[in-house]
Amino acid sequence: MSRTAFEIYGRGFGWSWRLRGPAEVLATGSRHYDTSRAARDAIDIVRAAVAEISGHEESFPDTDVDAPDISVEQEATPSGELPEERNNWVWRLQTANGVLGHSADRFSTEMAAQSAADQFLDYAAGALPMFLVGAEYEWKTGPKPIEVGSSSLTGLVSEATRGIRHRKVLDQIDTQIVVSGTRGKSSTTQRLDDVFNRRGYDTLTKITGNHPLLIHNGEVHPIERRGPRTTLYENISLIAEFVPELDAYEPDDVAIFENQGITEYTTRLFNQRLTDPDIIVLTNVRQDHTDTLGKTRTDLARSFARSVPAGTHVVSGEQHPVLHEYMQKEIERRGGTIEQVDIPDEHEGLIGSETIHAVNAVLDVVGEPPLPAEEIESFLSAIQPTWIEIEDGCIFNAAEVNDVESTEMVRRVLVDDEYITPFVYLRRDRRGRTASFAQYIELLFERELIDEAHIGGANTRAFAENVDVPTKCHSQNADPEQVLTELFTDGRPVILMGNTVDEFMREMQASIEQRVKEKRQAASASEAVDISEQGSAEATKPKDHE
Structure with missing residues (x-):
């Protein structure tokens, strides 16, 4: 999956946004905002401007922009100069009301700046807003982080005894949506939040992960957990604090929760006790968390099906007919209903198509019109994997998808039947995933x-000893920069896979991004030299005389 996203982040002087492409930042906002909501609203204006420039005005019909345009020009120094040794060319996205955003870098030639502007238009059309929170992001003003969780048994019991009050609070929500499944939960939750927020719903969304957060109508609230572990009971506190605000607003309200359970019991507890979903979006059933949810995809499907409460409608993105039939019988037996997402022929085989079309299925359930076709096309285009080119060769980081089925889908899109060099990064706390990738590596061989x-990572020697494949092990203390260089020794394209949440992998990604930038700068410099030499040749060329 592509890493493309509009990143909303805070600094000491306010909130801003930037568009991150597959390997580098492509654009930044033109100003800073006092709140995360204002920065989020600015992105909608940017996306509407991009849609109109691209001829897809219907993608953002509720956001008005006046005469959007993208210009390429030279940017002078504060003293008004254009030094020859400096990259002077930039692009700007603007409307009649002012500049919305601009290129993240300056370029040595007009052609390079125009190419970057075209790339921005391609990626911005389908990129989703994504809030960045954590210790590295500090904001001047904004919502106070929410503290949840408790490290003591007494604290857990105290929260659990609020069950009756909690159910009454849940009853105040017009529509509850829970996103479950193996892959794509966070992105699907973000996409649902984006769509309902843009359509004027009073929207409350919880996203889990390393930096969990709550979003209320575009305003982000970082969640700070007091205890060392994630606790499902934190949702009681969050719902109790924010749902009364939803009930006080005029528009219909919708609450969207990413199910954070990783066992059959906790997944069921989340759906049946901590929330009361009208709709469950099941993104897919892939071979991950096999040590907690089940050894096979059938076991995983059983775990998900058994977590569905009576009276809940399931929108399932899982396309395997046998798994769907099994889940349908189990869910209907438990008093629920299920529909399988219909993927058009032209989108068959595209990564993420089941989750994007699941959004349309949800909109249909709540009586909303579907997403415009152009918006779906833009979303799908933005998330398809493409090779990242560096001086050493081509590389793609598929470690973010974690499971072997998704990794194989990425590989097929990129290379089909050509040789690759795989780099599998292991984590000690993901034994089931490690076993799955051992089988996958043997299959590729x-x-x-x-x-x-x-x-690389933990237990590399044990992994190597249990696969019948030639391996090269890299220790956890290895230099990511050096490992990256070694991966290209055979001159083949490289696919990273396995796990990505680790400092080693973050440093490797940073190294990839740096090499992308170096390659682009070298190409731009070469282009500038060619243009200069061409100009010199034209100047010295003998002129014809009559």
Whole structure:
């Protein structure tokens, strides 16, 4: 999956946004805002401007922009100069009301700046807003982080005894949506939040992960957990604090929760006790969390189906007919209903198509019109994997998708039947995932799609000893920069896979981004030299005389 997103972040002087492409930041906002909501609203204006420039005005019909345009020009120094040794060319996105955003870098030639502007238009059309929170992001003003969780048993019991009051609070919400499944939960939750927020609903959304957060109508509230572990009971506190605000607003309200359970029991507890979903979006059933949810995809499907409360409608993105039939019988037996997302022929095989079309299915359930076709096309285009080109060769970081089925889908989109060099990064706390990737690496070797696997992270020696594949192990203390160089020794494209939440992988991603920038700068400099030489040749060329 592509890493493309509009990142909303805070600094000491306010909130801003930037558009991150697959390997580098492409654009930044033109100003800072006092609140995260204002920065979020600015992104909608940017997306509406991009849609109109691209001829897709119907994608953002509720956001008005006046005469949007993208210009490429030279940016002078504060003293008004254009030094020859400086990259002077930039692009700007603007309307009649002012500049909305601009290129993240300056370029040495007009052609390079125009190419960057075109790239921005391509990616911005389908990019989603994403809030960045955590210690590295500090904001001047804004909502106070919410403290949840308790490290003591007494604290948990205290929260659990609020069950009756909690159910009464849940009853105040017009529509509750829970997003469950294996892959794509966070992005689907973000996409639902984006759509309902833009359509004027009073929207409350909770997203889990390393930096969990709550979003209320575009205003972000970071969640600070007091205890060392994630606790499902934190949702009682969050719902009790924010749902009364939803009930006080005039528009219909919708609450969207990402199910954070990773066992059958906790997944069921979340759906049946901590929330009361009208709709459950089941993104897919992939082979991950096999040590907690089940050893096979059928076991995983059973776990998800058994977590559905009576009276709940399930929108399922899982396309496997046998798994769907099994879940349908189990869910209907429990008093629920299920529909399988219908993927049009032209979107078959595209990564993420089941989750994007699931949004339309949800809109249909609540009586809302579907997303415009152009918006769906833009979303799908933005998330399809493409090779990242650096001086060493081509690389793609598929470690973010975690499971083997999704990794294989990425590989097929990128190379199909060509050889690759895989780098599998292991984590000690993901034994089920490690076992799945061991089988996957052996399968790639048997099909003659790899002739060696590079292994990094924890327990690399044990992994190497249990696969019948030539391996090269890299220790946890290895230099990511050096490992990245070694991966290209055979001259083949590289796919990173396995796990991404680790400092080593963050440093490797940073190294990739730096090499992308260096390659672009080298190409731009070469282009500038060519233009200069061409100009010199034209100047010295003998003129014809009559």
